Amino acid sequence: MERIEHRACFGGWQDVYRHESKVLGCTMKFAVYLPPQAANGKLPVLYWLSGLTCSEQNFITKAGAQRYAAEHGVVIVAPDTSPRGEQVMDDDGYDLGQGAGFYLNATEQPWATHYRMFDYVADELPALVEAHFPVGDARAISGHSMGGHGALVVALRNPGRYRSVSAFSPIVAPSKVPWGEKAFGAYLGEDRQAWKQWDASELVRSATEKLPLLVDQGGDDEFLDTQLRPQLLQAAAVAAGHPLQLRMRPGYDHSYYFIASFIGEHIAHHAAALHGEAKVHAGVAHEPHDGCGRH
Numbered sequence: 001m002e003r004i005e006h007r008a009c010f011g012g013w014q015d016v017y018r019h020e021s022k023v024l025g026c027t028m029k030f031a032v033y034l035p036p037q038a039a040n041g042k043l044p045v046l047y048w049l050s051g052l053t054c055s056e057q058n059f060i061t062k063a064g065a066q067r068y069a070a071e072h073g074v075v076i077v078a079p080d081t082s083p084r085g086e087q088v089m090d091d092d093g094y095d096l097g098q099g100a101g102f103y104l105n106a107t108e109q110p111w112a113t114h115y116r117m118f119d120y121v122a123d124e125l126p127a128l129v130e131a132h133f134p135v136g137d138a139r140a141i142s143g144h145s146m147g148g149h150g151a152l153v154v155a156l157r158n159p160g161r162y163r164s165v166s167a168f169s170p171i172v173a174p175s176k177v178p179w180g181e182k183a184f185g186a187y188l189g190e191d192r193q194a195w196k197q198w199d200a201s202e203l204v205r206s207a208t209e210k211l212p213l214l215v216d217q218g219g220d221d222e223f224l225d226t227q228l229r230p231q232l233l234q235a236a237a238v239a240a241g242h243p244l245q246l247r248m249r250p251g252y253d254h255s256y257y258f259i260a261s262f263i264g265e266h267i268a269h270h271a272a273a274l275h276g277e278a279k280v281h282a283g284v285a286h287e288p289h290d291g292c293g294r295h
Contacts, residue, residue, distance in 0.1 A: 001132065004029070010070040011036035014060055023116050023124045024083040030125060031056040032133060033066050037073040044138035044163075044274030045075040045129065046267065049121065049154075051145030051169075052179070053099045056080050059144075062256035068264045072271035075135050079125055081147065083114040095179050096186055102174070103150030104198045106187035115187055118198075122154050122161075140270035144168040144259055145223075146179070152200035152213065152233075159209035164273035166214035166266045168259050169221055172233035173201040179227050201236040204244075212243040214269055216262050218252030 005016035012035040021028045037043055046069070048059050059065065059078045069076050082088075082101030089110045091097035106115035129135055139162050143151035148170025155165035174180020175195040184195045196202040204213075217230050224230075230246055237244040252258040 001128070005031075009033065009066045012038065012066070012070055014066060016056060016060075019128065021083070021120060021124060023120045025114050026083045026085040026088055028080055028084065028120070029056050030077060030079040031060045032078075032129070033060065033069050033076040034133070035066075035070040035073055035075065037070075038075060038134045042134045042136040043073055043075050044140070044271075045077055045126075045133075045135040046270050046274070047121065047126070047139065047141045047151075048076055048078040049103060049141070049143030049147030049150040050078065050081050051143070051147045052081070053094050054081050054147075055099070058256065059259075062260065063263050064260045065263050065267060068267040072267055072275070074140075074267060074271050074274060075133065077125070077129055079121060082117060088114045091186075093182075096183055100146065100183060102146060102180075102183045102187065102198070103153060104184075104187060107194070108187060108189045111187050117150070118154065118157075121150065122158055138163055138274045140164040140166075140274055142166045142168075142266055142270065143170070145228075145254065146171055148172075148215070149174055149180075149200060153198055153203065155211055156200060156203040156207050157197070159207070159211070162211065164214075164270045165211055166216075166269060168216050168262070168266075169218060169223070169228055169254055170200070170215060170230075170233075171228060172215075172230055173199055175199045175202070176232065177227045177229060201232045204233070204236045204242045205240050207240070207242060210242055212245070213237070214266070215244065215246045216258075216266070217246065217248055218254060218258045219248050219250040220252060221254045221258075223254055 001019040007014045101117035103117045106112045141151045148167030
């Protein structure tokens with residue numbers, strides 16, 4: 001493992017590392033923010049998963065999260081969004097291939113050789129982080145868009161592993177929207193039953209752990225009605241009695257301006273669970289009065 005970036009930030013360090021991933025069969029990069037408290041012992045860790053076309057750079061340069069991580073004493077780890085390299089299969093479109101791993105384990109060739117982002121995020125990366133950085137086993141996970149989908153799915157499929165989960169503008173029902181249908185068809189094949197294990201709106205129906213879900217969604221998001229459709233997750237949560245707080249934010253779009261506006265609230269939410277300061281709670285989902293889940 002090689003450190004390739006090292007910058008002082010809010011009293012701590014924003015670093016980027018490069019390593020060889022056995023799971024993905026390629027060289028990967030991930031970012032680590034170590035707040036000043038890391039000099040004195042182990043801290044809890046928040047994993048951030050970014051969206052389509054992103055790398056480890058987008059979140060650390062645009063979200064402004066380091067300020068809040070330093071305030072709350074939380075390490076932030078932000079991996080890349082897919083396997084990378086000349087030997088890794090790619091596609092001409094932005095929504096499939098490199099930059100679009102969808103945080104699942106592909107079963108169809110030629111994708112299955114490298115595209116195992118679920119195993120990377122859930123197992124290989126945390127093992128690496130916990131072996132080499134001052135973090136304990138208190139974990140949280142969050143993400144945006146495709147990464148919001150990833151955060152919800154990784155948490156729902158790993159009961160007991162995370163103390164909290166949140167998402168910005170997540171693709172909550174990828175098996176029912178164009179982005180997900182394209183990616184799932186390529187990575188997983190045409191059996192739509194197999195897609196359900198990677199779809200948060202399906203996973204909440206049988207979740208054994210009622211981990212509260214926190215979702216922020218911009219009301220003016222250009223992808224709201226075609227790709228995101230948060231009402232599908234809300235309906236599934238209502239039916240399952242799964243705790244969900246869906247906050248519609250009028251005027252906000254899909255960009256990092258939206259994330260930067262509310263990332264402080266999300267980090268505070270995770271810090272409360274990670275440090276045991278208070279019980280993190282998201283109320284049981286209720287049918288929205290206006291069809292959009294606005295609170």
